[in-house]
Structure formats: C-alpha cells, structure tokens
Amino acid sequence: MMTSVRFRPGSTPNNLSMLSDKLVLTLQPDEILQLIKDLSGFLNDKQKENLLEFLTTRMKLGHLESLRLTSRLHSTCRSLNDCFDFVAWLPPELVMRIFTYLPWKSLMACSLVNRNWFRAARHPELYRRLCQLPQWCPPVQNNFRAGGWSSLYRLPPYSVNFSGSSDSDISPNSDPEASSCKRHPIDWFEVFRKRARLRRNWLLGRPRTRRFTGHSEAVYCVAYDAYRIVSGSADATIRIWNVRTNANWSVQTLRGHSDAVRCIQLLPLSSPSQLGSPPSTPDSPSSPLTPVDPIEVMAQNVIQQGVDCWQPPEALLISGSADTTLKVWRLSTAVKWSRIACISTLQGHTSTVRCVQADEDKVISGSYDCTLRLWDLHTSQLRHVFRGHSAGVVCLDYDEHLLYSGSLDNTVRVWCLSSGVCLYSLLRSSMSRDAQFWLTPVSSVHLDPSRRRLLIAHHDGVILTWHIPPPEELVSLCSNHLSDNAVQASEPVNIFLTEQFGSESTNLDNVVRCLAGDAWHIVCGSDDKTLKVWRADNDRLVSVLRGHEDGITCAFVTASVVVSGSYDKSVILYDFDLS
Numbered sequence: 001m002m003t004s005v006r007f008r009p010g011s012t013p014n015n016l017s018m019l020s021d022k023l024v025l026t027l028q029p030d031e032i033l034q035l036i037k038d039l040s041g042f043l044n045d046k047q048k049e050n051l052l053e054f055l056t057t058r059m060k061l062g063h064l065e066s067l068r069l070t071s072r073l074h075s076t077c078r079s080l081n082d083c084f085d086f087v088a089w090l091p092p093e094l095v096m097r098i099f100t101y102l103p104w105k106s107l108m109a110c111s112l113v114n115r116n117w118f119r120a121a122r123h124p125e126l127y128r129r130l131c132q133l134p135q136w137c138p139p140v141q142n143n144f145r146a147g148g149w150s151s152l153y154r155l156p157p158y159s160v161n162f163s164g165s166s167d168s169d170i171s172p173n174s175d176p177e178a179s180s181c182k183r184h185p186i187d188w189f190e191v192f193r194k195r196a197r198l199r200r201n202w203l204l205g206r207p208r209t210r211r212f213t214g215h216s217e218a219v220y221c222v223a224y225d226a227y228r229i230v231s232g233s234a235d236a237t238i239r240i241w242n243v244r245t246n247a248n249w250s251v252q253t254l255r256g257h258s259d260a261v262r263c264i265q266l267l268p269l270s271s272p273s274q275l276g277s278p279p280s281t282p283d284s285p286s287s288p289l290t291p292v293d294p295i296e297v298m299a300q301n302v303i304q305q306g307v308d309c310w311q312p313p314e315a316l317l318i319s320g321s322a323d324t325t326l327k328v329w330r331l332s333t334a335v336k337w338s339r340i341a342c343i344s345t346l347q348g349h350t351s352t353v354r355c356v357q358a359d360e361d362k363v364i365s366g367s368y369d370c371t372l373r374l375w376d377l378h379t380s381q382l383r384h385v386f387r388g389h390s391a392g393v394v395c396l397d398y399d400e401h402l403l404y405s406g407s408l409d410n411t412v413r414v415w416c417l418s419s420g421v422c423l424y425s426l427l428r429s430s431m432s433r434d435a436q437f438w439l440t441p442v443s444s445v446h447l448d449p450s451r452r453r454l455l456i457a458h459h460d461g462v463i464l465t466w467h468i469p470p471p472e473e474l475v476s477l478c479s480n481h482l483s484d485n486a487v488q489a490s491e492p493v494n495i496f497l498t499e500q501f502g503s504e505s506t507n508l509d510n511v512v513r514c515l516a517g518d519a520w521h522i523v524c525g526s527d528d529k530t531l532k533v534w535r536a537d538n539d540r541l542v543s544v545l546r547g548h549e550d551g552i553t554c555a556f557v558t559a560s561v562v563v564s565g566s567y568d569k570s571v572i573l574y575d576f577d578l579s
Helices: 013-026 029-040 045-056 063-072 092-099 104-110 115-121 124-131 178-183 188-204 294-305 471-484
Strands: 158-160 170-172 208-213 219-224 228-233 237-242 250-255 261-268 315-321 325-331 342-347 353-358 362-367 371-376 382-387 393-398 402-407 411-416 422-428 442-448 453-458 463-467 493-497 512-517 521-526 531-535 541-545 552-557 561-566 570-575
Touching: 092 115, 092 124, 104 115, 124 188, 188 541, 219 561, 219 570, 228 261, 228 570, 237 261, 315 353, 315 362, 325 353, 325 362, 362 393, 371 393, 393 442, 402 442, 411 442, 411 471, 422 453, 422 471, 442 512, 453 512, 463 493, 521 552, 531 561
Parallel strands: 219 261, 219 552, 261 353, 353 393, 422 493, 512 552
Antiparallel strands: 158 170, 208 570, 219 228, 228 237, 237 250, 261 315, 315 325, 325 342, 353 362, 362 371, 371 382, 393 402, 402 411, 411 422, 442 453, 453 463, 512 521, 521 531, 531 541, 552 561, 561 570
C-alpha cells in the first residue's frame, strides 16, 4: 500500500528533487499518478491553473480531449463569481451588437467556442452586413455594357429584422418575386462563404481553366455572360461558345463580315415591359427599306417563347470589322436563328472599326479613320462624329458624362458626351525624356468608376493613371460649352500624366494589348503570353495567369471569371468560382 508523503515548509528545491528521484525509483507509474492527484487537493485555484497550464503546454490534445475539456469548463463555477459566459447571459440584441464589430475571421473563431457562441456567430444578420460592405460586395458592371448577367453573386435588396431570422423577418423591397423569396430566405452565411472562397481563389491564382478552339486565325476580341462566350477573329467569323456544357466546340458561328472582326460588345436584354410595342412579325427577315428596332424584336421573342433556365436568354451583339462596318446581331437559340441573326449594319467609317462600346440606347465606335461615331441603337442612325485625333482610334470607354478614347497619336482624349466637345487631352509626360515615339501609342484604356480613375496602357508596357475630376466640375464644364455656343472653337486642356499604376506595372519589352477589370481586380494581357492580375484597392500584383501559347490580344473580366483571346487562335476561360 502506498504511504503518504509529507513535506516540511522549509524544504529546499534540492531536497524536493532528491525526493522526486526516490519516488520515481520506488513507485510504479500508476502510483505516481495517484500521488499527483492526491497532492493537487492541497493546491489553491491559482496553483491549479498554473498546473493545468504546465501540463497542456507539454502535451498534444487531440480533438476528443479538447471536447471533453470544453464540456467541463465552468461546470462547477458559482454564479456571480466573475466567471460566466456573457453570450448566454446577455440579451441576444447586445450579443449581436458586439459581434457586429468583429471581422469575419474572428466570427469564424467565435463559432468554435460552444453552442451558444456558434448560434450567435452564425446569425444571418452578421453575414448580411458583411456582404454589404464595399470590400465584399461583388463587382457589379453596368447592366447594358457588361456583356454578362452578373447575377451569380448579386442578390435583391432585403431588409432583415435585427432580432430574428425567421421567414417573417425577411421582406423584399419592391421585388416582383416577393412571395417566392419569402418562402426561401437567403442563406447569408453561405453567400458570404462563396464570396470569401472566390476572393481567396483570386488572391491565390487558382482558377479552373477551359480552352475553346475553332478559329482558324488569331482571336481579336471576346465577350462573356453567364451562358456563353463570344469571340471575334481574323478569320472574319464570330463564334458563340456554350459555357454551360463541357463541350469545347462552338455552338453557333456568325458569318457576314468580309474581313477580320476586331471588336464586339454583348448586350443583355432589358425587361420587355420597359420597351415599346414589338413588331408584328419578329421572325421574318428585316427589310432594308423598313427600319427594325432590334431591342423590340428581341423583346417579342422573349414574350412568345419565354426564357428557359437551361438556355441562354436572347441578347444583342454589336461587332466591328476591318471591312469598315458594324453589325448588330440577334443571338437566339431558335431553330431559324441564322436566317435573322444580323438585324442591321451600321455604315459610316472609312477604315477598320477598332473598338466599340454600347448600352441600351447608343453605340459608340472608334476607327482607324481617326474618328469616333455615336449611333442610335434603335434606329441605326448616326447621331454624332467626334473628330480630333490625328491617328487611328484603338480603344474607348465612357460613363454618364464623358467619353474616353485612346489613339495611335499617343494621346487619350476626354470628350463631353452631351456636347461632343473635347475637354482634355492626356499625354505621357515622360515621352520627351526616356520614351521612344514609336513605342508610346496608347493600346488600351480601362475606366475604374468606383475609384474615379482612368488607366491607360501604352505599347511599351507602361500603365498610367488619370484621376477623373468630380462630377460637379464635369457637369459645369459641359454646361459651359453648351451655353457659350463655342463648341468648334474650344481647345482641350493638355494634361501630362506622371502617376504609374502599381509598383509592378512595368512590362518592358512586352506590348500591353488589353486592360480589363472590375471593382475588385485589374487584368492586363500582353505579348509575354500572360495575364497579370492586380488588386484594384491597393494596386498590388497578386497572380499571373498562364495558358496561352502566343501573345494575348483581349480579355474580359467578371466577378468570377477571366476570358482571354490570343494570337494562338484559342479562347481560355479562367473560372475562379470553384464551388
């Protein structure tokens, strides 16, 4: 039988060490364990905590041991002894208010404490608020210029009661599908989880890639929506690829241009109720003597056939070609789609149409004939011609008030859309010192509206930034030009740019062919066969996408994918939504 051991108050550490050595030699392991348990009864609470800390730092607790330990925590604590779980003690509203100040990683950690903390940290209101923060709101492009239905990560506005999460707490704000949405409340935690995973895949550069081949010449332009990829090529054809299947071959081929297709713009169909009365015979070929409104034609088709969730909805496609024309196409899944695919042809340019942008009302095109032209989409009539560049226009972008055009004359001109006046001429200030004239033409521009800046790429790999003036100043400037009645006499203000985009934006010896992006990312394609991805909030290079076998000519960016075309005759889809 094990004998009890007594220690004198004046025992020295050496004596205790000798005693412990003797105990190890004379006692069995089970007896030593029992002795330690007996001795722990003489310890106060503070000493027990020190002993527990000593033991836990020298052993590995498995998952089962952690759960057993957690279940015993605070089990014998007396009430009002300054030892309680505030999540279980405080009212739910106060707990929720406290948790709203935590970042999402802290919420994840809180959900692992116990069941009360799990329920509090997983409250849908917390993640609804996170999803509405600017850094977690998915990039939303203009509905008519995005070329893609960005509904994958957009949700209708909902107001959620702060103190509950039942179906009755969720009410849609003027949403036409209110009843169905009430029956199926949004899982905000799952929405946020998908967005966080999507952001992580972007930062780590881990997309799933798919290659589409079929063109016989270089691919010059691409567009994308949730159902299809559209590509234009030097082989004078436009191909539409189905991204909802695993087939890599094109499902439709549009022929009509007599030379290379240099630019395309894909437009989704707005609500048919917002449009005028549709034509009586939408399935008949359009007569050249009778102007046909393409939007109305498409609206009638949607009304008659409806939109199948497994089929791409109808859309408009505007294409510009080296044959100097623009064509408006109707993309449809109807059997006789090829008979009425081309709705109208816009003629007016005298050289290659190099760039195009459009919305539900207008089309703006730029050409090697040094002009930009504004067309009415519904009537196909020319509304205005912008003149001022001394060389071909290769890229353009626009917003509510301004039109931005980049040219081979090494400048970017900023035009007032309402008056047609050129307000600014943006020049590269370093050209006279260290840049060579033949390397400095503008190759691409990208408008970043959330940060009110314009990114300008040059052939020698340098990307410059121009900060757009406040809207009030622009409105006043445009109004002055209209009121002064001096549209022709006004001269643009020359602005010399010095600010470069990002610290790692230089791609010397590689021509930058394209700039694209959204509120989260900026993507640059160049002749080095790569796509470089920057974070738009801090201009930091985060990843480099590879896969093409020749220089990249074009790119299209949404919240979850990058689509690129190349001189290698292929189109690659980089999908970051790996759900």
